[in-house]
Structures are given as C-alpha cells and as structure tokens.
Amino acid sequence: MTALEHSAIERPARVRPALGLRIVNGVAKLIRAWRNRREIYQLGEMSDAQLADIGLVRGDLHVAWNAPLGIDPTEQLGWIAQARLRADEAAARRMI
16 A cells, blocks of 8 residues: 555544544533523623622623624623723723
C-alpha cells in the first residue's frame, strides 16, 4: 500500500471523532443555554434595586431573553453588565 492510499484510509477515522465531539459540544451548549434561560425568570423576580446591585436593569433581562436560542442569555447579561460598568467608569473619569 502506498503512503497516499494509507493516509486516505486513516483520514475518515480522525474526522469522525472530531465531528462527534463537535455535535456533543453543540448539544451541551444548547442544553446549558436552555437551563440558563430558565434562570432569567428568577432574575425577573428581583427588585429593580437588586438588579442595579448586579449592574443590570429590567430591560436587560428582556434583551437576553429575546436572544437567539444558541446564545447563552447569562453570558449576554454578563456582557451587558460589563459594558455598562465600563461606560460608567469612563463617565466618572470625565467628571474628574
């Protein structure tokens, strides 16, 4: 068997585990996003003052809830809170 024939035989064996791993990771990501979506409801039960303490406003919950299913809403809320914190810090520096 030539080297070319040998590598052609081995290649599909390497591709299958990688494809299977991507599928498993994708399903796990969707399940995690679905579970975290349910957690948004618990955040919705918090008062506006409690949400402000963690850097969110009630509208942020709606933005995260309306995100596509493949996006983890808790990650999106983290990004929103971080962006708001950076904007507040920049505004505070301008005032000094």
